[in-house]
């Protein structure tokens with residue numbers, strides 16, 4: 481049976497309000513933030529779990545590919561239906577319930593990360609994972625990519641907060657992994673296999689999440705350094721001193737130089753809003769490197785820890801400035817929030833990598849980004865979550881220029897090879913999807929990849945759930961990107 485006939489059978493089963501086949505809905509579901517578009521035959525907004533099961537049953541019967549979708553904010557093409565087929569959109573499934581006694585959140589997969597934390601906050605509780613996309617990203621997508629964020633420095637990633645998951649095997653049977661209990665070791669831990677499986681091993685329709693008491697307060701500090709090496713040396717001194725910031729963000733000199741230039745030309749009010757000493761530091765030539773730090777906890781503890789960190793950073797040559805109020809802290813964070821957009825000063829297109837290196841190799845990585853800049857002739861501004869060694873290395877280029885495309889492509893491969901040489905990981909947050917698929921073999925041995933494929937084949941014998949991802953090489957540079965505005969574009 482062809483895809484059209486299968487889709488007609490699906491419409492007969494679920495009705496045309498749940499199964500959409502119009503161009504606008506299919507186009508919207510055809511891509512994620514990578515903007516590599518492949519049109520599905522239908523987009524399904526299931527009313528209930530029975531409908532999800534029915535979609536999978538028919539998909540297996542007719543061998544139709546199924547891609548599950550949350551907000552579509554993945555940056556790797558993981559949510560793009562590369563071989564067409566059907567998209568199950570769960571973004572409207574956004575019910576959540578907080579149990580304040582057991583400190584758990586019961587969530588549907590379309591609930592946003594921000595909504596979960598806001599509901600937790602109303603009970604004095606905290607859901608720490610905070611991807612930059614938290615206002616839009618759904619918990620289903622975040623679980624499927626094991627998303628992290630700034631607070632990973634102290635609080636880890638989504639996986640650390642998952643108690644149980646429920647949903648459907650690719651073959652259409654309903655399953656529940658784990659329970660709403662703090663401890664559970666019965667059977668194989670397939671719950672954790674689903675976390676980070678990028679929608680290839682199951683469809684998550686519900687989760688129970690662990691919450692923790694909300695810290696009473698937080699404080700923010702910024703420290704500027706003469707150069708990248710000095711800032712990263714200061715990071716090492718923080719590690720050695722056993723301090724525990726909740727956020728430790730590093731911004732390199734290239735990032736600061738373009739942010740300053742962009743703000744000066746386009747948004748001078750942002751520069752004017754900064755404390756004078758920080759504005760002066762940013763104007764320095766060459767540009768400084770920055771550490772942005774948040775400490776949270778009990779009021780006295782935060783004050784003491786901030787003082788300790790300030791002393792350590794000052795000894796390391798940093799010029800420190802503390803935010804005296806939440807508003808002042810917000811102003812400091814504008815630098816981190818604004819720097820991504822400012823990078824487009826350095827090239828109209830961006831490759832955003834999310835590699836990880838060991839603590840001891842952070843300086844070598846940064847030196848390598850400069851070597852890469854020299855070799856490719858393309859800017860490589862870098863910032864990242866220094867406590868995790870998780871750096872966003874960007875390569876700025878012009879997609880319309882074939883020579884620059886070639887240099888960017890070469891640069892990414894060289895970067896990935898270096899990361900592996902340093903004992904690091906090709907991705908720490910975004911996952912593999914399509915974009916990192918050419919590098920999977922750099923990270924994993926043949927035996928490891930075969931084991932992953934065997935698990936995929938065991939759970940999804942017909943290969944219908946999010947096929948042609950990870951194991952199939954996709955050179956995403958070879959494909960055009962859609963010029964569309966997405967909700968998180970500023």
Ligand SMILES: Cc1cc2nc3c(=O)[nH]c(=O)nc-3n(C[C@H](O)[C@H](O)[C@H](O)COP(=O)(O)OP(=O)(O)OC[C@H]3O[C@@H](n4cnc5c(N)ncnc54)[C@H](O)[C@@H]3O)c2cc1C
Nearest residue numbers: 550551552553554558612618620621622624627628679684
């Ligand atoms: C501006 C911006 C900032 C970002 N910042 C961060 C960051 O700080 N940290 C970080 O980790 N990531 C970040 N990301 C990447 C992305 O936002 C996260 O991976 C996010 O968690 C994806 O959620 P989503 O709802 O958009 O998922 P989608 O993009 O819709 O899907 C992502 C993957 O999950 C699968 N999936 C979705 N829902 C389900 C489900 N219910 N069951 C099974 N599989 C499912 C999809 O098939 C796909 O493989 C950022 C992205 C953007 C655009």
